[in-house]
Amino acid sequence: MVQYSPRLGDAFAAVADPTRRGILERLGRKDASITDLAAAFGMTLTGIKKHVRILEGAGLATTEKVGRVRHCRLGPGQLTDATAWIARYQHMLEARLDRLGEFLERTKGRQS
Amino acid sequence: MVQYSPRLGDAFAAVADPTRRGILERLGRKDASITDLAAAFGMTLTGIKKHVRILEGAGLATTEKVGRVRHCRLGPGQLTDATAWIARYQHMLEARLDRLGEFLERTKGRQS
Numbered sequence: 001m002v003q004y005s006p007r008l009g010d011a012f013a014a015v016a017d018p019t020r021r022g023i024l025e026r027l028g029r030k031d032a033s034i035t036d037l038a039a040a041f042g043m044t045l046t047g048i049k050k051h052v053r054i055l056e057g058a059g060l061a062t063t064e065k066v067g068r069v070r071h072c073r074l075g076p077g078q079l080t081d082a083t084a085w086i087a088r089y090q091h092m093l094e095a096r097l098d099r100l101g102e103f104l105e106r107t108k109g110r111q112s
Numbered sequence: 113m114v115q116y117s118p119r120l121g122d123a124f125a126a127v128a129d130p131t132r133r134g135i136l137e138r139l140g141r142k143d144a145s146i147t148d149l150a151a152a153f154g155m156t157l158t159g160i161k162k163h164v165r166i167l168e169g170a171g172l173a174t175t176e177k178v179g180r181v182r183h184c185r186l187g188p189g190q191l192t193d194a195t196a197w198i199a200r201y202q203h204m205l206e207a208r209l210d211r212l213g214e215f216l217e218r219t220k221g222r223q224s
Contacts, residue, residue, distance in 0.1 A: 012128035016121050021197065028204035078205060079198045085133065086191045086198070092140035093190060 007058055008081045014058040015079070019043070020051050024060060024074065031073040034063075119170055120193045126170035127191070131155070132163050136172060136186065143185040146175075 015021055019041055026032060026040060038048045052072055055061035059077030063070050127133055131153055138144060138152060150160045164184055167173035171189030175182050 009128050009130055012124050015197070015201075016124035016128055018121055024201060025204070028201065028208065074205060074208060078202055080202075083195065083198050083202070085127070086195050089127075089136060089140065090190055090192075090195070092137070093186060096140065096186060 007077070008085060010058040011060065011077060011079055011082050014054050014060055015082075017051065017054075020055055023048075023051060023055060023072075027061060027072060027074045031071055034070045034072065037072065119189070120197060122170040123172065123189060123191055123194050126166050126172055127194075129163065129166075132167055135160075135163060135167060135184075139173060139184060139186045143183055146182045146184065149184065 015024070022041060023037060026037070032040070034045055034048055034052065037043075037052070038045050041048065052061055052063060056063060056075065059075045060079075061072055062075045063072045065071075127136070134153060135149055138149065144152070146157055146160055146164065149155075149164070150157050153160065164173055164175060168175060168187065171187045172191075173184055174187045175184045177183075
C-alpha cells in the first residue's frame with residue numbers, strides 16, 4: 001500500500017475548479033493581492049478569498065497581510081503526490097491494455 | 113493559452129475523493145460489480161453507485177448492466193490532461209524558485 005499525504009484529496013479538489021487553476025497560473029507569473037485577483041477574474045473579494053483559502057488549505061498558495069492588503073503567492077505544495085498517484089493509475093491502465101492485447105493475439109492465433 | 117478538455121475539472125474532482133481513488137485502484141486489478149464494490153468499501157449500493165456515476169462522468173469508469181448485475185470497469189479516461197496541467201504548474205514553480213535563487217546569489221554577491 002503506497003502512502004500518500006492526507007492532503008492528496010485536498011490538492012485534487014483544489015485544482016478541480018477552473019478559477020482556482022487560473023489563480024495558480026496567474027500567481028505563477030507574478031504575486032498578486034486579493035484585489036488584483038478579484039479584478040482579473042471579475043469576482044467579488046469574498047468569492048476570491050474563498051478560492052484562495054482552499055488553495056492555502058492544500059498548501060498551493062500562501063497569503064500575508066501587509067497593512068490593508070493581502071498578498072498571495074504560490075505555496076510550497078508541488079502536487080508531487082498527485083502526479084505520483086496519476087502515474088501509478090496510468091501504469092495500471094497500460095498493464096490492463098497489454099493483457100487485453102495478449103488475449104486478443106491468443107484468440108486470433110486459435111482462429112487462424 | 114493551452115486548451116484542456118472540459119473534463120479536466122471533472123477528472124480532478126473525481127479523484128479528489130479517497131473512496132473513488134480506491135474504486136479505480138480496485139478496478140485496475142479486476143472488474144467488479146456494484147455489489148462487490150459496496151462490500152469491499154463497506155458502503156451501501158446507493159453510496160457506491162453515486163461514486164461510480166461521478167467516475168463515469170469523468171470517463172474514468174464504464175458500467176454495463178447484464179441481467180440484474182451492473183459490471184464496472186476502468187474507462188478510457190487516462191488523466192493525460194490532468195498530468196499535463198500538473199507538469200506545467202510544476203515547471204512554473206521551478207522557474208520561480210530558479211529566479212529566487214538567482215536573486216539571492218546576486219544579493220549575496222553585493223554583500224561580500
